[in-house]
Amino acid sequence: MTAPSKAPATSSRGGRWIERWDPEDETFWKEGGERIANRNLFFSVLSEHIGFSVWTMWSVLVLFMGPEYGLTPADKFLLTSMVTLVGAVVRVPYTFAVAIFGGRNWTIISASLLLVPTVAAFVVMEPGTSFSTFLLVGLLAGIGGGNFASSMTNINAFFPLRRKGWALGLNAGGGNIGVPVIQLIALAIIGAGGGPRLLLGIYIPLILVAAALSAVYMDNLSSVKNDTGAAKDAARDAHTWIMSFLYVGTFGSFIGYSFAFGMVLQNEFGRTPLQAAYLTFLGPLLGSLIRPVGGWLADRYGGARISLYNYVGMGAATAVLIVAGVQELLPLFVTAFVVLFMLSGLGNGSTFKMIPGIFQAKALAKGLQGEEAAAYGRRLSGASMGLIGAVGALGGVGINLAFRQSFLSAGSGTGAFVSFLVFYAACFAVTWAVYLRRPAGAQAQATAATEAKPQMSYAEV
Template sequence: MTVSDKTAEQVIEPGVIGKGRWIERWEPENELFWEARGKAIAFRNLIFSIVAEHIGFSVWLLWSIVVVRMYGTFDESGALVAAGANGWALTAGQGFTLLAVASGVGAFLRVPYTFAVPIFGGRNWTVISALLLLIPTLGLAWVVARPETPFGVLVAIAATAGFGGGNFASSMSNITFFYPDKEKGWALGLNAAGGNIGVAVAQKLVPVVIGISAFGLSAAGLVYVPLALASAILAFLFMDNLREAKADPKPTAASLKHGHTWLMAFLYIGTFGSFIGYSAAFPTLLTVVFERADIALGWGFLGALVGSLARPYGGKLADRVGGSVITLGAFIAMAVAGVAAVIGVQQESLGLFFVSFMALFAFTGIGNGSTYRMIPSIFTRIQADKGENTDESRLDFKRQAAGAVGIISAVGAFGGFAIPFVYMIAREQTGSIVPALQAYVVVFLVMAALTWGFYLRKGAAMRNV
């Protein structure tokens, strides 16, 4: 860098939006700047990030409601009694496979999507990722009208819905740069909730659109084509790129060296993985376990809605009392709700099952918000323990935390891949989903123990993060 370059850099005020909507300097921890200009800019980016992520989540979970109309009715011998919409006759196992593949691809794509923010810039990548949603939406619209399509092709097209799942990692990684540490929990929780609620909106909106549209099942994909385009245009017009977020991907890679990154990723499987897995499977469970497709189509969206609305409050509570405390409480409550769900299935009580799942969704949302709040706190503690307090080291650890957010979200999202498969295996092997629910209860208790041992136990290096 030349002397003139340094001089030019010094005179650029924080928050100035330059060519290509790049902000060269960003100082959210500077309270004067934050109150005067930073908060408004950050909130504007947050709003349009939520819009894009909302559409992404909606597309990711489109198949969760579409497959409910594609199931066939079979007798005890396995013979087809009646086909579903458009002549489709999917089995429960095939439906769970479609849900798992869409969730799994979305989880996998979160890794490259995390690296995309430092490479392209947050605003630029939001535009690109929104346009990529045209692939799964148009693909769904095409394939559901062709029941003669081989199941392998159907799986491949459902897999492209994963583009919508990848959006979350880049969005969260980007937004974490905009906010000061004291407000990250609420901001990240709100950003995530706005995206998560896309699941509920899709599960409520799609059955209505299918019912009134001449395109039938194809309308489920077609309705999101203009919405994806609109989110790309809005991001192009109103979002910004942060120069400090655009760097080489080394800080993200460096975050992988910390054991706490992987531990938090495991815990996130229990919170977000549960949320996305249950969101995908819940309408199908109501259909195949209780044979109530009407409730699945009319009320299955409530689970995702409850979990989404709970998420920012989990972050806000974590801001006040500490993320680890809220996370521990969430896991314990999820285990209790899981036991109630087991009883509901065993007693064939749809009411108890439905209410217990609402509780599960609520506490996954709270846990989602609190675990995300723990991540920047952990990296701040790591920086302090290393005794590195220069501007350069603070920025490096901030970038590591942002990278960890994306990596953790990717690993955690694999819960959405595993949960439908576990349900499928349990039902095919035992005729019931009870073994799957019992396994989840055990996992929640293990995660509660790990949270206490590493983040709350007296003497723990990361106590009370």
């Protein structure tokens, strides 16, 4: 008599539903789970990638908007701030959407929705359009930021804990690359003398392709659907908000600088749109590529430890930026900015790896074991990721508003960089105090505790 197969069980109801999913089971993983998870990861990256491009398209569209558009630098910073804000806010409902509609189904819907801001921008992008119209159309582009939350929530459910750092880093990094890709395309168009409508026209068919491929190749997990209560439970957990604060320091920096880098170069160093475009893509590109490395390092050495050292590096790079800005040293300024982008990407990977580790540790502390503990961790970590991603993206709003105020009051970005340096120091302190600090006597208490009562430990998350 042969043992029953542990391969993934599909549903008879159609629509590419998978009824049984247990990635922590090694046999299940080898008999088909890994193949299915990787396939969903690939097409999730594609859709999220285009979502990031649409979300950040105004960071390059403003480079096309010369004096004939009648916008001041403060107008442009306000415009990009509001786009970032919408992208942060919609991440919350996008997190719920996976549980309501299913991961595959929502990926199709969310990819298709990207047509709305892209077509709208195509219609209004010309001199003579009012600032209020540009602001309204820019707000529509914010929906592209929501794709990250639903994608990360969905992919988190597909992979075992031992692979989450790499998988989530690859998923997010592939999405983040949408930022430098649209900047590179814009650079090519500006260099060739083309206009912003050509850039937008390129993305309309790409959106349709992403939606179609998601429909054909992705899957829904029945275990994730209809668990909307998970987000409420995650919202009640203090670690969701602690990690949100830390993610403001990493992803908030990445997305905020992605919107602001070109405008800072134009306003502080007098670069032309073409000169700025030649430089702006470097930071987001390297920051995106290194994000999976941050996840891999966190898998190997612990996300809290990598994040702690990363905040030190971000603070050091920011200090160099302050000096370079005051001394007007453009090469040093650009180099330090690119390094800061890379560190923000590395920190994105390490902080997100901490999330499933934290909830797994809580499950073990509750006395849960095996698949029960893994299911608890997947449920709450998946739900919390959307909330953490939403709050983290608000950091991008803060960065653009800080730059706007700094340029209005002092004519440079130095004041903004000083405030960022202080914030990175706070992130370092919180990471150490909550996840790495060993209070006096803790070791003795752990030794005295009985084996029947598991001890809470986050040192390895």
